[in-house]
Amino acid sequence: MHTFDRRSFLKTVSAAAGASLLCVPQARATTAKARVVVVGGGYGGATAARYLRLLDPGIDVTLIERGTRYTSCPLSNEVISGERDIKTLQSGYGGLSGRGVKVVHDEVTRIDPASKSVATASGEAYAYDALILSPGVDFNFSAVQGLTQELADTRIPHAWKAGPQTLLLKKQLESLPDGGRFIIAVPPGPFRCPPGPYERAAQVAMYCKHHGKKKAKILILDSNDTFSKKPLFEEAWKALYGYGEGGMIEWVSGANGGKVESVDPGTMTCQTTFDQHKGDVVNIIPPHRAGKIAIDAGLANFKGVWCSVKPENMESTAHKDIYVIGDSCVGGEVATGNAFPKSAHMANSQAKVVAASLVAKLNGLPPPKPIYTNACYSVVGHEWGFSVVHLFRVENNQWVYIKEGSGISPVTFGTPKAPKPVPRIYRKMEAEYADGWLRNLLADSFA
Amino acid sequence: MRKVLVALALTALGGFTGGPATAREGIEALARTCNNCHGIGGVSVGNSMPSIGGLPVEYLRTVMKQWKYDERSAITMNRVVKGFSDDELDALAAYFAKQPWKPSPQRVSPEVLAKGKSAVSEKCEDCHGITGSDPDVGVPKINGQWAKYMELELEKYRSGEFKMPHRKMKKAAQEAKPAEAPAAARYYGAQNR
Numbered sequence: 001m002h003t004f005d006r007r008s009f010l011k012t013v014s015a016a017a018g019a020s021l022l023c024v025p026q027a028r029a030t031t032a033k034a035r036v037v038v039v040g041g042g043y044g045g046a047t048a049a050r051y052l053r054l055l056d057p058g059i060d061v062t063l064i065e066r067g068t069r070y071t072s073c074p075l076s077n078e079v080i081s082g083e084r085d086i087k088t089l090q091s092g093y094g095g096l097s098g099r100g101v102k103v104v105h106d107e108v109t110r111i112d113p114a115s116k117s118v119a120t121a122s123g124e125a126y127a128y129d130a131l132i133l134s135p136g137v138d139f140n141f142s143a144v145q146g147l148t149q150e151l152a153d154t155r156i157p158h159a160w161k162a163g164p165q166t167l168l169l170k171k172q173l174e175s176l177p178d179g180g181r182f183i184i185a186v187p188p189g190p191f192r193c194p195p196g197p198y199e200r201a202a203q204v205a206m207y208c209k210h211h212g213k214k215k216a217k218i219l220i221l222d223s224n225d226t227f228s229k230k231p232l233f234e235e236a237w238k239a240l241y242g243y244g245e246g247g248m249i250e251w252v253s254g255a256n257g258g259k260v261e262s263v264d265p266g267t268m269t270c271q272t273t274f275d276q277h278k279g280d281v282v283n284i285i286p287p288h289r290a291g292k293i294a295i296d297a298g299l300a301n302f303k304g305v306w307c308s309v310k311p312e313n314m315e316s317t318a319h320k321d322i323y324v325i326g327d328s329c330v331g332g333e334v335a336t337g338n339a340f341p342k343s344a345h346m347a348n349s350q351a352k353v354v355a356a357s358l359v360a361k362l363n364g365l366p367p368p369k370p371i372y373t374n375a376c377y378s379v380v381g382h383e384w385g386f387s388v389v390h391l392f393r394v395e396n397n398q399w400v401y402i403k404e405g406s407g408i409s410p411v412t413f414g415t416p417k418a419p420k421p422v423p424r425i426y427r428k429m430e431a432e433y434a435d436g437w438l439r440n441l442l443a444d445s446f447a
Numbered sequence: 448m449r450k451v452l453v454a455l456a457l458t459a460l461g462g463f464t465g466g467p468a469t470a471r472e473g474i475e476a477l478a479r480t481c482n483n484c485h486g487i488g489g490v491s492v493g494n495s496m497p498s499i500g501g502l503p504v505e506y507l508r509t510v511m512k513q514w515k516y517d518e519r520s521a522i523t524m525n526r527v528v529k530g531f532s533d534d535e536l537d538a539l540a541a542y543f544a545k546q547p548w549k550p551s552p553q554r555v556s557p558e559v560l561a562k563g564k565s566a567v568s569e570k571c572e573d574c575h576g577i578t579g580s581d582p583d584v585g586v587p588k589i590n591g592q593w594a595k596y597m598e599l600e601l602e603k604y605r606s607g608e609f610k611m612p613h614r615k616m617k618k619a620a621q622e623a624k625p626a627e628a629p630a631a632a633r634y635y636g637a638q639n640r
Contacts, residue, residue: 345483352479369473373480375523387523391530405530409522423608429522429599436493436596437484443492444482 032060034362037118037128039108039293041065043072044134044326044347046096047445051355053099059362062102062126064118068092070446073193074344075438076162078379080170081203089162089438091446111297113319130358133299133307133316134326134347135291136161137192143287144185145262145271155265158285160192172281173207179215182208183270183279185260186222187287190306192327192342194228195378195388197285202233202380205241205248219279220251221272222258228341229378229388231411236380236427260284288342290328299324306330311394312370313357314350323358325350331372331399332392338401341390345437346374348445370394377434383424385431474538477531481539490549494595501548502587507540513612520609550580550591552639563634566627570619571635578638594629594636601628 036052038045041063049063071090078084093103106120117127139158141147152158157165157172176182182204186197201218208216218241227233237243244250252258257274264271269278289295289305299318302308307324308317309331316322326347332340340346353370360368374390391405409430414420481499485491489500499507513519515528515536528536555563568577575582579590589597603609604620605628611617620628 348483349480356476356479368476371476371480373483373527375484375527389523389526391527402530405527407526423606425602425606425608426522429603432495432595432599433523434495436491436495436593439493440482440484440486440491440496443486447492 033058034129034358035060035062035127036130036132036358037126038063038132038134039065039111039118040134040136040291040326041067041070041093041096041103042134042136042326042347043344043441043445044136044351045132046070046091046093047348047351048132048134048325048355049096049101050099050445050447051352052359053096053101055355055359056363057100059359060102061100062104063093063096064104064106064108064120064126065093066105066107068105071162071166072344072438072442073160073162073196074376074441075379075434076159076166077196077200077203079162079166080159080173080200081207082170082174083203083206083379086162086166089442091442093446095447108293111293111322113297113322116321129321129362131322132351132354132358133291133294133297133322133324133328134351135293135328137288137327137342138290138292138295139286140289141286143187144260144284146265147263147284147286151263151265152284152286156263156268156282156284159283160196160285169281169283173204174211176208176213176216176280178213180213180280181217181219181278182281183219183221183277183283185270185282185284186220186224186227186258187285188223188254188259190330190339190342191285191288193376194341194343195233195376197222198227198229198233199378199380200283201249201251202236202241202378205237206381208248209241214248216248218249219277220249220258221260221270221277222252223254223260224258225253225255229386229408232386232409233378233380235411235421236384236386240381240384288327290324294324294328297322299328302330311397311399312367314354323354325354332390333399333401336401338390338406340372340392340399341374341376341388343374343376344445345376345441346372346390348441349373351445372399375437377430377437379431379434381431383428383431385427385429385434387430387433474535474542477535477539478542481543488546488549489543490546490551491593491596492551494553494593495599497592497596498549498551499543500546502544503585504540504544505585506587507543508537511536511540518610519612520603548588550588550639551593552591553594553633553636555594555633555637559630559633560637562626563630563632563637566623566631567634570623570627571631574615575635578640579635580638580640589635590638590640592636594633597632597635598629601632 038049049061052061079086108118110119119125157168159165159169237249241248257272260270262271290300299307301318307329309329314323327342349372356368372392377387379385386409388408391402410422412419485499491498511528514521514525574586
C-alpha cells in the first residue's frame with residue numbers, strides 16, 4: 001500500500017479546503033457543539049466520521065466498531081483466486097483517531113431513539129445528538145434450509161463479508177480437484193455488491209485455468225433472472241473460460257430453477273427448485289437484510305428488512321436524528337429499478353451527504369444540496385476489467401437517477417446493424433483502474 | 448464568527464443550496480464526488496488514477512468537455528462527465544486548477560531514469576519541460592504524476608483505438624519506440640519538482 005503519512009495527508013486536506021479549514025476553531029472537549037455517534041466502521045461509517053471531522057472539528061465524533069481492522073469487500077474476489085494479498089484490502093482505524101474521531105471497539109447492543117443513546121456489549125452508554133448507523137448487512141441463513149452461521153464459518157462460506165471466510169474459500173478452491181465443481185449460489189436481490197457473484201465466478205475460473213484444473217466447472221445457481229453488467233460478464237466468460245454448454249462457467253437463472261432452497265452439508269448437495277447439484281466447493285451467499293441493530297431499533301420500515309431514509313440527508317423515516325447509510329438503507333429510484341446499489345463507493349458517497357448535512361444543521365446553516373455517485377469495477381481476468389457508474393441527484397425531495405451520468409462500460413462498438421467488439425485495450429485499462437479506484441476509495445474513507 | 452468560519456470550511460468540502468455563496472457551495476459538493484477516485488484536493492494515492500489538483504484550468508475544462516461530447520475517448524470518465532452540465536464541468540475545472548499540484552515521486556532504477564530522460568528530451572520536453580514541472584501554457588504538469596497512469600495514457604495514444612484529439616501529443620506518442628513510452632512515463636513519475 002502506498003504510504004501516506006498523516007502530516008502529508010493533513011497538508012493535502014488543508015490544501016483541498018483552502019486556508020478556510022485551518023480557521024475553524026479546534027475542538028475542545030468542553031465546548032463540543034454536538035455529539036455524533038457513528039455505529040459501524042465499514043466504508044460508510046468510516047467516511048461519515050472522517051468527513052464530519054474534516055468539515056467541523058468542533059463536533060465530537062465517536063465511532064463504535066467491533067473489529068480493529070477492516071477488510072474491503074471490493075476486489076476481495078481477487079484474494080480467493082490468489083491474485084491479491086488480503087493485506088492490500090485492509091485498514092486500521094489510526095487514520096480516523098488521528099483526526100480526532102473517538103474510535104471505540106465495542107458492539108452496540110441497543111439503540112434508544114427516545115432517550116437518544118446507544119448501549120454496548122461492554123456496558124457502556126453513549127448519548128448522541130445525531131446517530132449515524134452504517135451496520136452493513138446481516139445474513140438470513142434460515143432462508144436456505146440446512147444452512148447455519150456455523151456452517152458458513154467452517155464448510156459452506158459465503159465470503160460476502162471479507163475476512164476469514166474469504167481465506168477459507170480460497171483454501172477450498174486450492175483443494176478443488178481437477179474436474180471438480182465449484183457452486184456459487186446467488187440470493188434474491190437486492191444484495192451487497194451486485195456484480196460480485198459473477199466476478200467471483202470469473203476469478204475462480206481464472207485460478208482453475210492457471211492451476212491445472214482446466215476441467216473444473218463453476219456453476220452459478222441464481223435466484224434472479226438477470227444480473228449486473230451481464231453482457232460484459234458473458235463476453236468475458238466466453239472469451240476467457242468458456243461459458244454455457246461445455247464451458248467452464250455455467251449460469252442457471254431463477255426462472256430455470258437456479259434458486260437454492262436447501263443444502264445438505266453431509267453430501268454438499270444444493271436442492272434447487274427443480275434439481276439437485278452436488279459441489280466440491282459450495283459457496284452459498286444467503287439472502288440479505290439490514291444489519292441486526294437497525295432492525296432491532298425499528299428502522300427497517302421498507303419491506304421489513306431495509307431502512308427507508310430521506311433523499312435530502314439520509315435521515316431515517318422511522319426515527320428522527322438517526323441516519324442510516326450503506327448497505328442497510330434503501331434509496332435511489334426504487335420504482336424504476338434504479339435503486340442505490342449496495343456498494344462501498346455508494347456508502348462513501350452517502351456518508352459525505354450526511355456529514356455535510358449534519359454540519360450545516362449543527363451550525364444553523366442552510367441545508368446542502370446532495371449529490372450521490374457510485375463507481376464499481378469488476379476484474380474478471382488478467383488485464384480484463386470493466387465498470388459501472390451511477391449518478392443520483394435530489395429534486396423535489398425525491399431521488400432522481402441521472403441516466404446520462406450512469407451506465408456500464410461499452411458492450412459493443414460500431415452500429416447496432418454492424419456491431420464490432422470493443423477493443424481489448426479498453427478492458428485492460430479498466431483492470432488497471434480498478435486498483436487505483438480501490439486505493440483512493442480506501443484512503444477517502446479511512447485515512 | 449464561528450458560523451462564518453464553519454461555513455467557509457463547508458464550502459471547501461461540502462455544498463449548499465441558497466445563501467450568498469450558492470454557486471461556489473454547489474461546486475464544492477460536486478468536487479467531493481471526485482475524491483473517491485482522485486483523492487482529496489485531487490491528489491491521488493492509486494497509481495492508475497491521475498492526480499488532478501493544480502492542473503491548468505483550460506486543460507481540465509477541455510478534456511472533460513471533449514469526453515462529454517464524445518470528441519475524446521475515455522472508458523470511465525466519458526460516462527461520468529455526461530451527468531454534469533457544462534457550467535458544472537467548468538466550475539470543477541476551476542476548482543481543481545486552484546488546488547496546489549502535489550507530485551508523488553516514485554522510485555525508479557537509474558537505467559530506466561537515463562533511458563526515460565533521453566526519450567523525454569527528444570520527444571516530450573518541448574511541451575512538458577525536462578522535469579514536467581514547467582510546461583507550456585495549458586499543458587499539464589506531470590512531475591511526480593503516477594507513472595502507471597501515464598503509461599496507460601500513452602498506450603491509448605499509441606493503440607489507435609481511442610479518439611485522442613491532441614495531434615501533437617498523438618504524433619509524439621506514436622513515434623516513440625515501444626520501450627521509450629514507459630521509460631518516459633517512469634522518468635516523469637520519478638520527478639519531484
